Amino acid sequence: MKKRSISLLAVTALLLTMLPVALLSVGAATPQTSDALTADRTVTVLQDFSTPLIANGEADAELWYSEWWTNKPAFDATRGLYFTDEGNAGAGGHGSANVKVRNLAAHDFTDAEYLAVTFRKNSVSTTFAAKFSMVTNTDMVLSAGTKILYDNGSDQLQEAIVTNKDDTVTFHTGSADTVKAFIPLWSFCNAYTNAGITSEQIRAVADIGLQFTDLGNKDNTAMSNADAVSVREIALYSEEQTSDPTPAGDALVKDLQAVVLQDFGTPLTANMESDAELWYNDSLTNTPAFSSVKGLYFTDAGNAGTGGHGKANVMVRNLATHDFTDAEYLAVAFRKNSVSAAFTVTFSLITDTDMVLNADTKILYDNGSEQLQEVTVANKNDSVTFHTGSSNVVKAYIPLQSFCNAYTNAGITPEQVRDVKSVGLNFADLGNKDDTVLSNAYAISVQEIALYSGGRDELEESTWRPIGTKVMVQDFEDGDGALNARRFKNQYTEFPNTMAVKNGALVVDDSTTTNQTADFFLLDIDKRVWTGAEYLAMTCKVLQAPSTGTNEYRPGLNFSFGGYAGGQAYLINNGTRYWSKGGKYYEMSTSSGIAYSFTDDQLAENDVFTAYVKISDLLYQWDGTTPLTAAQLGYMDGVAMILPRNKDGRAMLEVQDIALYGDEIRPENGDEVTLPAERVTLQDFTNVDTSKLLHWEEQRDWTPVVENNELFLRGESGYFNLMVTDLMARNLNGMEYLAVTIRYKEATSLQIGLGMLFGGMSYGTGDNNGGQKSYYVDDGQRIREVKTPDVEYGNWVGAIVPAPTNGDIVTLYLPLSQLKTYGSPIDKSLLTGVYLSSGWARSEGWIDETVENPPYLWELEDAFSVLKIEAVGSGFTQEALDFEIPTNSQQLLDFSKLGDDLDYELDNAEAAVEPVMRDGKLWFDDLMGRFAPDTYVIDITNEKLNTYDFRGAKYLAMQVSGQTEHDTTYLTMAMEDEELRQFDFGGDQVYVLAADGKTYVLPYDGRVGINHQFYGKDVTVLFPLEDFILSIYYFGNDYSPLDLSKIGSVRAGVYAGTRYSPVGLQSLSLMGGSIGNNSNNGNNSNAGNNGDDSPDTGVDLRLALPVLFATTGFIGVRISRKCRKAN
Secondary structure, X not given: OOOOOOEEOOOHHHHHOOOOOOEEOOOOOOOOOHHHHOOOEEEEEEEOOOOOOOEEOOOOOOEEEOOOOOOOEEEEOOOEEXXXXXXXXXXXXXXXXXXXXXXXXXXXXXXXXXXXXXXXXXXXXXXXXXXXXXXXXXXXXXXXXXXXXXXXOXXXXXXXXXXXXXXXXXXXXXXXXXXXXXXXXXXXXXXXXXXXXXXXXXXXOOXXXXXXXXXXXXXXXOOOHHHOOEEEEEEEEEEOOOOOOOHHHHHHOOOOEEEEEEOOOOOOOEEOOOOOOEEEOOOOOOOEEEEOOOEEEEOOOXXXXXXXXXXXXXXXXXXXOOOOOOEXXXXXXXXXXXXXXXXXEEEEEEOOOEEEEOOOOEEEEEOOOOOOEEEEOOOOOOOEEEEOOOOOEEEEEEEHHHEEEOOOOOEOOHHHHOOOOEEEEEEEEOOOOOOOOOOHHHOOEEEEEEEEEOOOOOOOOOOOOOOOEEEEEEEOOOOOEEOOOOOEEEOOOOOOXXXXXXXXXXXXXXXXXXXXXXXXXXXXXXXOOOOOOOEEEEEEEEOOOOOOOOOOOOOOEEEEEEEEEOOEEEEEOOOEEEEEEOOEEEEEEOOOOOOEEEOOOOOOOOOEEEEEEEHHHEEEOOOOOOEOOHHHHOOOOEEEEEEEEOOOOOEOEEEEEEEEEEOOOOOOHHHHOOOOOEEEXXXXXXXXXXXXXXXXXXXXXXXXXXXXXXXXXXXXXXXXXXXXXXXXXXXXXXXXXXXXXXXXXXXXXXXXEEEEEEOOEEEEOOOOOOOOOEEEEEOOOOEEEEEOOOOOOOOOOOEEXXXXXXXXXXXXXXXXXXXXXXXXXXXXXXEEEEEEEEOOOOOOHHHOOOOOOOOOHHHOOOOEEEEEEEEEEEEEEOOOXXXXXXXXXXXXXXXXXXXXXXXEEEOOOOOOOOEEEEOOEEEEOOOOOOOOOOOEEEEOOOOOOOOOOXXXXXXXXXEEEEOOOOOEEEEEEEXXXXXXXXXXXXXXXXXXXXXXXXXXXXXXXXXXXXXXXXXOOEEEEEEEHHHEEEOOOOOOOOOOOOOOOOEEEEEXXXXXXXXXXXXXXXXXXXXXXXXXXXXXXXXXXXXOOOOOOOOOOOEEEEEEOOOOOOOOEEEEEEXXXXXXXXX
């Protein structure tokens, strides 16, 4: 007699007379003993206590016990675990004990039905009382109403009921020396929430708790604990996996091919969310569970409570395939377990809408009878009732074409059959609806869902042929070994894969994961320009033939490939696919998201075939409607690939090459680049001044080091920013490219940013509005285009530069046309610095978070070195600077002599930046540290400009300072005449006297930038007086030129180029021409106070700070004379 589980029948009359209640079996006599109960079940002894355990109250005890309730435990081969009368509990431990058994032979209780505890009665002749618990990830106790069967030697099994949750139960001893209790494992529930025990908790049981409120001698002080009840054994009883033949059903499908969609051997994610692998309605369905024997079954725990007894409503979404093309039957195998009569269920599908069974659908099923049984769906979407039989399973065969639209009655279409999203099962009766004694766990379960499909015809050849010539995107003939990080990245970090190149082909590394697909992007491809291509093709070799007869492999050989652009995959959605093998071409149509699905009648082991997808059919993976744009096709980031593996993670394919087909495929951008012939060496590191290898983020711990004419960046910084200011040439009119040659050491890929400083203006590839910029990389074999990411970063955003496949040297070319110019042409006459930055030593780096743990530069002793920096172009000119700083000057104002007599008024005292006199200069500190008021007014009562007559002078000169060489100061200049007309500086260049005495010409485009890294801390900026023009904001009627003899005020705008950078003002002067003899126009000199209290108040210094932006601060300095008050 085969028994899988037991159906409990509560007989009311027996309960009323307090007689023992027997456990009824299905289709057999009532079991009399525990042997009958456990027939056809396997036993696992968890602990027999034959060897003493470490027993104490500590966390690492093999047997934990509460010494306040329990006297000292002991062990022997006869009693097992028993208790003495010695210990801290003393008399309080007589007749009671509380232990947790942690040393168990197994902690995974999956598939177990009963936890069996064997007690030895010893000298106890009546009763004893105990309660049971477990610890998983929380405390678990027995639910109210739990029925525990036990064998005490009586003719029939006895029953003890847990009245309330976590109650003790009393056991009666009998003629046997032992009392063996069988606790239903699924009767345990969360001690705090009442939630039933889950599959995850069953797999990780930490300990088993036994609390004796009476060892059988509680009220018998004469009987020692040692002679009372002891624990002889703890074991598990589990159902065995059996073969359940269905000969009648097998005969029905003998000529069909089977595809197992789901066998429930592995637990699925089960909830009511949209991404659940098993969706269930928790108001009608108690918590689902999974086992390799039962498959999908249901517990008595969950939100549905007693309302979920005998009912369930689920949708199975995790299916081995969603393409049901050619299938004749949807087959569902139910396991009857303890159900002996019938159960009722409704079937449904979800495609692009709800599909249900049509009226009059005939379902054949095998229950072990000699012939197939038949049940009919009376009305559309009606439930059907199946009768159990002699077999342990009931296997139903539902005709797939009997499904129809739930709302319109339209039959299922081929398009819907190709994309089945879920299979629905709605149980109106699990077989125990009217049997409150039989728990859900022992009612009907779902063992398997499968498809049975008709045999395929002989492969029919297609007249289709690929268009045009083959252009290689990527082959894999550059050596064996692991595919390095610059070549691929995983699409999902939770499912990591390692790719490898073996024997000139790309394969999934078998050792990395057991996930059945490898989803990744191949990044470093040789052919990035796909413009003009008609088809993308992938040539593969079959390593394992697809298997449709078992679930040993993923059913069929399903894979996809397409384009990768803008950080997204573009795959084929619907349409005809083409493939070729042995010189013959074939067609295939598969479901959305799957490019190809092969079966064993199409491909065999070691077959080499080519799959083709039409470029125009590649659509954005997550919406299935958006095609690749022309811009994306002009520069593809890589190839998206989803390769198949079997259930053990073994690769089923190797990829030999990826190619394009077309008649007008555009060449690579780099192939069309012809670099100018002229080169000017800017730095070759043979005799470099290392003090001019500047890095303004001093907190970064790295150092530029020059060894053997190579520049290395060494230290512990996550990234570096380097400015090379020791340059061998500076006047670079005719320059078209900046060229930087690097040697790869330990790095496989770098993200390098380049930029330049011309004069005081910085130029890089950054774009606050996003947009990619092109670099070109020459590895000695070809010139390739690489692009910066399409992101909004700073001025120095870099491009991914892969290491060469042959050799170790590459030259990176940055076209000056790619630089952000701020709306004005670059003045190439004065190169003051070349900027290099890098963040990572691995492909994608910080611009792509899907790369797992890319190495920082500090993790590589020498990631790379820089060999040479060059300017590339044509028609270079190296004429000398035609300007000399005038030797004659007249000081207008010495800011250091304002002294302590500075009288100022603050509009907002808390927010204002107060000037500080320090080192003979007037400093404005912390410009970026706070918001400013609308105006900041300083009235100078005892100082004034030496003259307001600027006739004869050629330049207005401002001497400014930076606190450190890492600061940048920006200047603007304007003047007002006595009529308060404003004249702005309108020239396109100014002159700079640097701290080292050299002179430079800098461009002026509304401002001039003074880079103190290059020009030094103290510089003088000269503004030609002839270039001051009437302001565009003047709205008066007087358009006459500026009269230099009637200057009313001077206004200088000072911007802080770096956050918190101080700006120091030293002096304002006139220079050049014939100066020095002009009158003071009645104003005092800088000698001191005029000594009287006249209303002639002298100089008015106004500081206007309208807004402080995130990167620059502004101070407007206005120096003017005040009108005399009339006498």
